[in-house]
Amino acid sequence: MMSMQWQIQEAKNRLSHLVKKATDEGPQIISVRGKPAAVVLSVDGYQRLTKPKTRLTNFFKESPIQNIELDLERSADRVREVEL
Template sequence: MSMQWQIQEAKNRLSQLVKKATDEGPQIISVRGKPTAVVLSVDEYERLTKPKTRLTDFFKESPLQDVELDIERSTDHAREVEL
C-alpha cells in the first residue's frame, strides 16, 4: 500500500521513508498537495525497468524473421536539384 508524504515530512524522515519503500512498497511524495515523485526500493525499480525479453530473443521471435531484405545500395547517379 502506498503512503503519501508531504515534501517537508519526507525530508525530515528520510530514513523512515526509505525503509517503508523497501518494506511496504512505493511511497508518494507530494508538493503543495499534488503527487510529484515516488520513492521505490531498488528491487521494485529493477523489476520495472528490466526488459521483458532480450533484444536478440525479440528478433528471433519476430514474425518477420524470414523476410529477405534488399540491402544493396542504388548505383543510380545523384539527381540535380535546383535551389
C-alpha cells in the same frame, strides 16, 4: 502493496523512514502542493520495472517480422550540392 503519500517537507525530514517504508512496503509517493510529484521505490522494485522481459536475441528470434526480407541496398543517387 499500498503506497503512502508524503508531503515533500515530511519526506525531507523523515527520509530514512521513507526509504525503509519503500523497501519494506512498496512505492512511496511524494507530493508537492498536494499533487503527486515523485515516487520512491526500492532497488528491487526499480529493477523489476526496468529489466527487459526477454533477452534482445530472443526478441529478434521471436519477432513476427523475422522472415520479412529487407532491402538494404544503398541508393546510387548522387548527393545534392548545398551552398554554405
